[in-house]
Amino acid sequence: MIDDFFIRALLAGIGLAFIAGPLGCFVIWRRMAYFGDTMAHSALLGVALSLAFQVDVLWGVFAVSMLVALALLALQAKGNPSARLFSSDALLGILSHSALALGLVVVSLMSWLRLDIMGFLVGDVLSVSNRDLLMIYGGGTLVLVCLAWIWRSLLMATVSEDIAEAEGLAPRRAELVLMLLLAVTIAIAIKIVGVLLITALLIIPAAAARRFSATPEQMAALAIVAGIAAVVGGLFGSLQFDTPSGPSIVVAALMVFLVSLALPLKAKEN
């Protein structure tokens, strides 16, 4: 027999897999893993701020991760003096961990709040409410529709920013929309896997899909399948072994990835 809360957890995780798959592909293709990590880590600060100002956590997280994304874009812009001194990987390393530390410090300063920090760090998918589910599927649909809208120009911008720019495909706008979608995804995912593990759910299923895909669209679709497998496997595993659900999902994703590496390809190896 399966309890209601477990059904809701499954539905939440599967909903997240639908957006994390395609978005995760772009995170990999555009080498944004660290970038996504930085956005996700800043989400804890968003949690703290939204509690302080008594707004919905989703909004706080969305706003802060979007701000961080914009700041990162500005910092990495070619004309910026700091971009000449430090590689973007060093800048992201600084910001990613600072954002996380800052979030933890601010949360602890707000001593009047009784906050389950662990729940935000590694997720608490078993406490997903019906309202959360509505947000996940509503927000998720929005994300997928937007992604479909910018799909072609984002792909072209990923292949070559210069070509996209020269041929009028507005790569900057597509990138900005991608940031927005990532911020929404992080806001949605925080309850399911927590800020520390969001990037894992973006990247690992997409990576598992790579070997079996000949086109970007196939990879996005297979990433969704891999994500769902990870969510279902992880949640049942956490039930079975009484392990925390967020990390269990990521461990299951890792197993899916390893299996994907081991599976033989039928056709000629790509």
Next chain:
Amino acid sequence: MSLWITGTQVDNEETLGNLPVLQKNETLINLKGVGVYRAGRWLVRGVDLSVRAGEIVTIIGPNGSGKTTTAKMAIGVTRPDEGQVVRARNLRIGYVPQKLSINAAMPLTVRGLLMLSGKQNSSDIDETLDMVGVLRLANAQVHFLSGGEFQRVLFARALLGKPQLLVLDEPVDGVDFSGSLELYQLISKIRDTTGCGVLLISHDLHVVMAQTDTVICLNSHVCCRGTPELVAENPEYLKLFGKGAAQDLAIYKHHHDHTHLADGTVVHTSVEHTDEGHEGCDHD
């Protein structure tokens, strides 16, 4: 081959839309005194350059002379820090960048790459790939192409949008010698049939010579400009490339007896080679 005719008889109204039809000699882009300033120095400065419909303009210059920067200003990717860039309204640009590496994590077939250029139907794509001689690679993954094959695919991609201006940054990088001749002949053939303008970047004047109308010799500023024959004799050019360059200068003429690259059969092309430089040059 209706695909290559921009003009009144074009059958595909969707891609042409209500865009103005190219007038012969219409100025497509005009750069006036443009310069780019980065990290305390001018990469290029004071460049005047224009490309008209039906014209092939070649920028030559040593490494780091600002060729790519100039091309990027022309197509609107880089904003000039001084000077002015004027582009014809709704100008359709086909761009082949110098270096392009596609992340191996992204699965992408040649056909898929060409589809990204817009709403393309399969027969247009096949026709263009065929023209550039890489139709057999249509379903190959882009990561497994050789340098020369990839250049051709990028060239096909740029052509697919029926550009009014082609901007080609070292289009024959990694293409072998006879392959580059073929590509340059193809560029000039496309210019002849579509009336598009071409801005070509090259580090060597040898092979582009017969197809070029105007050469601009660049070394952070315009050293000299003119017909290929004039530039080859210009002291500024000789200083930049050495006397040897002029003496070895080989001019490859071709007569338009039309090779087709893709069908596998080698159609006779006459390529004449004169060691005398400009002497034997008569464009047909």
